[in-house]
Amino acid sequence: MQDVDLFLSLAEIAGVFVGFGALIAVRGDGSGGTSDTYDVASVGMVVWAGITVVIVALAPVAISRFEVTDHALWVSSSLIALALFWVGNEVVERVFAERRALLAAWPLKKRWRVELVGMFFVLPMTIALILILLGVLPDLEAALYFAALVLLLVLDAWMLLLVVTATGRPRTT
Numbered sequence: 001m002q003d004v005d006l007f008l009s010l011a012e013i014a015g016v017f018v019g020f021g022a023l024i025a026v027r028g029d030g031s032g033g034t035s036d037t038y039d040v041a042s043v044g045m046v047v048w049a050g051i052t053v054v055i056v057a058l059a060p061v062a063i064s065r066f067e068v069t070d071h072a073l074w075v076s077s078s079l080i081a082l083a084l085f086w087v088g089n090e091v092v093e094r095v096f097a098e099r100r101a102l103l104a105a106w107p108l109k110k111r112w113r114v115e116l117v118g119m120f121f122v123l124p125m126t127i128a129l130i131l132i133l134l135g136v137l138p139d140l141e142a143a144l145y146f147a148a149l150v151l152l153l154v155l156d157a158w159m160l161l162l163v164v165t166a167t168g169r170p171r172t173t
Contacts, residue, residue: 043163056077056081059077070141085152125155
């Protein structure tokens with residue numbers, strides 16, 4: 001597989017986001033950790049997205065080591081990416097109480113602007129991965145996968161920006 005270094009570099013960048021998330025989590029309120037539900041849930045989302053980027057970036061590298069190439073490589077990697085993003089996110093949402101509490105306190109009708117911006121990354125990422133699964137553009141599958149990976153990384157950067165600014169914080173008024 002070509003572009004192994006590129007995928008590894010994107011995994012490293014995502015690893016930095018995970019590190020930033022961990023740093024923010026331990027910085028907290030001075031007591032050794034965060035206590036605010038929003039902080040815990042949002043830092044957790046940044047870390048989860050970063051972990052997802054790392055796995056999605058490493059998937060084609062690892063799978064290609066088993067002599068899987070071309071369409072089979074990109075289909076298997078796309079399945080992993082879609083499962084991690086959509087199913088993994090649902091599992092994380094159900095497992096972590098802070099995430100459930102945040103969603104209950106900040107319903108979609110109040111957070112729609114933040115979600116709308118996220119859709120500019122999520123929708124094309126999902127479409128690119130589905131196009132790979134369908135085999136619609138076989139000559140562009142590597143490019144589509146890379147584009148999806150970059151969109152996921154930018155989404156994680158967007159979420160990190162929301163965490164470190166008040167922009168994404170639920171309004172109490």
